[in-house]
Amino acid sequence: MKTIKKLGTFTLTSMFMVGLLSSSVLAEEPASSVNTRSMWVDNFFFNPNYYASAVKAEYTVKFVSDGVVLSLQKITSNNPAARPEDPVKTGYTFDGWDKAFNKITDNLTVTAKWKANKIALSFNANGGKVESKSTKQLKFDYGKKLVLPKNPTRDKYKFEGWYTKKTAGTKITEKTKIPSSDTTYYARWKKK
Numbered sequence: 001m002k003t004i005k006k007l008g009t010f011t012l013t014s015m016f017m018v019g020l021l022s023s024s025v026l027a028e029e030p031a032s033s034v035n036t037r038s039m040w041v042d043n044f045f046f047n048p049n050y051y052a053s054a055v056k057a058e059y060t061v062k063f064v065s066d067g068v069v070l071s072l073q074k075i076t077s078n079n080p081a082a083r084p085e086d087p088v089k090t091g092y093t094f095d096g097w098d099k100a101f102n103k104i105t106d107n108l109t110v111t112a113k114w115k116a117n118k119i120a121l122s123f124n125a126n127g128g129k130v131e132s133k134s135t136k137q138l139k140f141d142y143g144k145k146l147v148l149p150k151n152p153t154r155d156k157y158k159f160e161g162w163y164t165k166k167t168a169g170t171k172i173t174e175k176t177k178i179p180s181s182d183t184t185y186y187a188r189w190k191k192k
Helices: 023-028
Strands: 015-022 050-056 058-065 068-076 093-096 110-114 117-123 134-143 155-162 185-192
Touching: none
Parallel strands: 058 110, 117 185
Antiparallel strands: 015 050, 058 068, 093 110, 117 134, 155 185
């Protein structure tokens, strides 16, 4: 076997070896399309009739939201990934992606960003007054803790709590989750 001469230091960025080309193929290919400086080292033997070739690497790009993979793409080095359809999440507005994906040079996970919606909760005193008003409106970020207004007042009636309906319905407390859309709650009264 014949030792191939060391051609100097060469850094191969975002590329990897994929095989060998025979000298007959090299004769037909332009010099710029064949890598003839592929990191040869001293005392490393190759058949001198073959030459290494290189192509761009391929990387995996994942688009995720709350741990769920929305899109999985194989992208050739230095190319952009395709933007997937904007995801949807109850109580939140999509606020873009956390990383750029216009030039892929490595495996990449891109995560959806979310902005909590502002939810308006109206507290209807239902015949009484809540902080001197017949209805008190408060706004909350979806997913945050519910804070109830001061108890309403009504002459000759005892306040029994806030409910989801004027009659019947479900009583709410500060442990109640904030709904995903604007909602009205009603004071419940019992005559003294």
